[in-house]
Amino acid sequence: MCSPKSFLLVLGLGGTLSAGAQTRLDYPIQAVPFTQVKLADDFWLPRLKTNTDVTIPASFARCESTNRVKNFEMAAAHQGKFATTYPFDDTDIYKTIEGASYSMSLYPDAKLQAYVDELIAKVGAAQEPDGYLYTARTIDPAHPQKWAGQARWEKERELSHELYNAGHLYEAAAAHYQATGQKNLLTIALKNADLVCSVFGPGKRSVAPGHEIVEMGLVKLYRVTGQAKYLSTAKFFLEARGHYPGYDPKSTDTWKNGSYWQDDKPVVDQREAEGHAVRAEYLYSAMADVAALTGDKQMLAAVDSIWNNLVAKKMYVQGGTGAAGDGERFGANYELPNATAYNETCASVADVFWNQRMFQLHGESKYVDVLEKVLYNGLISGVGLDGKSFFYSNAMQIRNGQRYHDTEPARAGWFECSCCPTNLVRLMPALPGYVYAQRGSDLYANLFISGTTNLVINKKKVQLEQQNNYPWAGDLRFVVRPAGAPAAFNLLVRIPGWARGAAMPSDLYTFAGGPVAAPVRITVNGQPVAYAMKNGYAVLARTWRKNDVVAVTLPLETRTVQANARVLDDRGKVALQRGPLVYCAEWADNDGRTSNIIVPAGTAFTPVAKPQLLNGITALTATVPVVRVDAAANSVSTAPRTLTAIPYYAWANRGKGEMTVWFPAQVTDVDLLSQPPAADKAAGK
């Protein structure tokens, strides 16, 4: 999110970064850094505040109480016994520090800063003299944790995740440095990265990291320091994939053929989203980074193809990815079952990372459309409104008494493998960095969140303010305020696919009834203006005067969504969408049941603002047929009832019960159930 420049130069700037002349290859579009964007809205800002006030303290407290901090203390003392389950538990501390760093730039907090500095000191004390940092081995190198392997990196392909730990350290260190200007964590990270770069590379050791993220992390260190070795080692790790001779290419077992961790083919030959979803989407993010930073056209072609596959064949309607709980994997094309949907929260986080990079590469709004879908639905469903209860997997359907994964249908405070909570911790406060982007005199408005940003466009300072009630209303207002004289630049406002009749930038989901009727309307200072559409953006080219007001009216209507007929589980069914929000029916609003609701074609929905419900939502209501079963009388009947649907992200905040995203539009038949659905059909992780 910042241009590459030398470490010292960055240090000289005191940690704030500005766009400079691009002397090297990079993304053609740069995001406006989160440090320059100040949110002032009712939807996201309270969430960021909750993340700061509740989630981050809870996360640090759990890192302490579950012995994650103790592991570092023991490593520093070289005594004790690794005290958690996984060798990658170190990363929860790194990720929480990353989130806290973003957060402190929004809400300065001396006490938090002191605590973080104390933690960073513990991390540093656990680092070995040559830079190696991995508590699972350092505590007792003669008896490393069982998955760590006897020697360093020996089990990296399998389960040690040493480079995964390193990657999260680099991500955290870059964020901490960018947010606070301090270099205490960065110094630790660079020392470790220097070791990694000295061990791995052409003519040295090679491995395809078992769980990707070190590649993204090294790219961030390259951006911060400008040192080419971090970029070249990232590229080396990408190019290491697909060359291990120990797999059985004839096996259909994804563990045995290497596809589980995207190691079955060289990355430039990969064309579909395969294997473990989080690993994959971290890999694809890094492929985008390296393609942008090195101009590698083959890598670009591969990642473009993989994105098309994912968006056309492997994404749930609420943006979730990774259909299969067995291995936390993508399913086959169009394999998107509702009852057993896995949809790991971390995969949604990774998908936001990846789609932002794809946008920065191509400047097309479809990537931000997907990012928005993930963000407003399948991602924030991963954390409860209380900020301290989490989903690891995000269900598409809950039947009475059924439980498919983890804690569904009720959130948990923490997990033994607790990647998802800490990934939310770090994503949420970074959100301001996803609102705007720039390319020369083009200013992209990607997300619609009230607040202000201070920019430099064509060397002139400009403030832009957004005023809206998104996602509840479609009326957007942008107030432009050049600091001095009128400023000529192009404001590119994303016109979301959903406002142009496209539920998805593919034929995977479509709105029933075709394109929406109401057009998008745009005025400047109250006067309708002509504008060109380019790559999904309304291009407003103008010499802007202070307090020019752009008003954009998006047709925020309730639409029913149909899935591609190849998605067997959604055939004959509809989902509900209003603006970017996908809705669901939950037991609490529907007489305790949702699996009995029919939504016939032509059902008229009424949006109803409910400011007291679920921290304030707009619900959707309609009168629909509902099936009732009287078990004692062995009778089944249909009667009209009010369906109340809530935004998907808000489910599971009022106790356990049924939830449904897809509703049969026409009931052609029923299956008689003679027992409640079996409980605890855990499909494993």
Added chain:
Amino acid sequence: MCSPKSFLLVLGLGGTLSAGAQTRLDYPIQAVPFTQVKLADDFWLPRLKTNTDVTIPASFARCESTNRVKNFEMAAAHQGKFATTYPFDDTDIYKTIEGASYSMSLYPDAKLQAYVDELIAKVGAAQEPDGYLYTARTIDPAHPQKWAGQARWEKERELSHELYNAGHLYEAAAAHYQATGQKNLLTIALKNADLVCSVFGPGKRSVAPGHEIVEMGLVKLYRVTGQAKYLSTAKFFLEARGHYPGYDPKSTDTWKNGSYWQDDKPVVDQREAEGHAVRAEYLYSAMADVAALTGDKQMLAAVDSIWNNLVAKKMYVQGGTGAAGDGERFGANYELPNATAYNETCASVADVFWNQRMFQLHGESKYVDVLEKVLYNGLISGVGLDGKSFFYSNAMQIRNGQRYHDTEPARAGWFECSCCPTNLVRLMPALPGYVYAQRGSDLYANLFISGTTNLVINKKKVQLEQQNNYPWAGDLRFVVRPAGAPAAFNLLVRIPGWARGAAMPSDLYTFAGGPVAAPVRITVNGQPVAYAMKNGYAVLARTWRKNDVVAVTLPLETRTVQANARVLDDRGKVALQRGPLVYCAEWADNDGRTSNIIVPAGTAFTPVAKPQLLNGITALTATVPVVRVDAAANSVSTAPRTLTAIPYYAWANRGKGEMTVWFPAQVTDVDLLSQPPAADKAAGK
């Protein structure tokens, strides 16, 4: 079915066999041979006639038209190219000859005999000089069929099935000799068996035959000839199992760990029914044979344990076995899904063989109870009332538009792998051999089929006649006719488990409402008699006078059956049984649907004789709630309707449509279907 005696002795008797002094170990109980039992009933005799008039000619015609006969002609000429799909297609000819042989003893037929002799000549011509008989190799030994292997027996463990062909040859030859007294086929079989015995054995070649049956076949040759080598080679093949070092015992893949063909453990260490169901049940039959003929207590303990496992955990309520279509395998314990039930017809045939042997070993009626369940339900469902349409797999449930295996829900005339039709061909006319059995002065009446048998008991000739309308009525009549003076012996009448309140000799299925109220009543010449129950038999010890009449009244009531709660798919459901017959509901009698029927607890059923329906059946009717769906109105409702159930064996004779064996007793919920169930969910074979 006959005592062992020397080949010449048998020849001297002109092919008829009588019980003699047992000088060697054998089954303690001997079945009364089919040649001594003449059926005269309305249920089985028409089926045997149809088998003779329709099935056998159709089967021979298909052996001709599908090139199975041509393979033998080409082998004789050593030219051409193997013209069918499988190297074991030879067996369809052997099995049809076997069926025709039994049939000809019931219905002498000079034309058929001439045709069979002609076929036998073709078989003999295809035999190589040393006795080897396997058209897939002999046609062109340099280019054998692809699964045959380059050298003899080389692929026996995998797919060549050379010993499977041999086993069916021996079975057919023994039956042909026993039924007709001719030795033309027997001579061919013995020549082949002599080769097999010279190749395989201690210090010679060893293999666990890939598809068992040669073991049973060799035992039959031992019975016919008295030559010990056939028995010892059968035992050798049994004991060869579980010693192949090439498997991976850690693999869970049944092909890789050898359990698919029961080769993972020595047979004496096997305790559960595992792997391919037909292979397994042929193996277990041979284990019973060898245990009886050699007194091997370890083998007896193994086969007893396997039987208990099968009957308590792996059998469908209609007697079918082999739940999994993938590999035609037994499922895990209690894994008995209805929608995808495989239930190969051949497995039912094999189960009849095996249970007869278990009865002969132990003299307990539970084995015949299982045999009867299989025979009256899941076995004869495998052939249509027309005698020329067949099921390879036998479904437990058909939903509109769904097809799981083969041709379900409509029968086919023949299959590429056509083992099932020809297995029915040979079993049906052998049925008279399952009605009675003897041990000294004990005469067992196992099956209740009108007709007469002529016996020698304690050296006195006795005729026994059965007069009943079984399975439609529970009143049995036995007329005893000693040829001369009154004869003292024990008549043991099997009192079926179902008449004593037990749906199954295990807790796998039970009758709802506990033991039946009506007692079994037995009179002799109209006077109630006291009798002892022994091993499930009513023991009538008496000095019998000519035309003594035994009347047994079995309480033939309609019962609802419940499955063990561990059978997930049957939870909260009931099946219907009346006497030995398990019933089903079929679309044709139920307004086109059966998946919408509820059978509440306490439903009163009325048996209704329908002489014109399905060749004459007693149907069951009741008024029950039925769910109706009005798709246009999106409404669901329940209304009373008449349920008409037919015997399971009679389904799929009136076109395609729904069929259900298990009915929900109480509907606790419904699943709304927005599309017809997907068609052609073939689960593979």
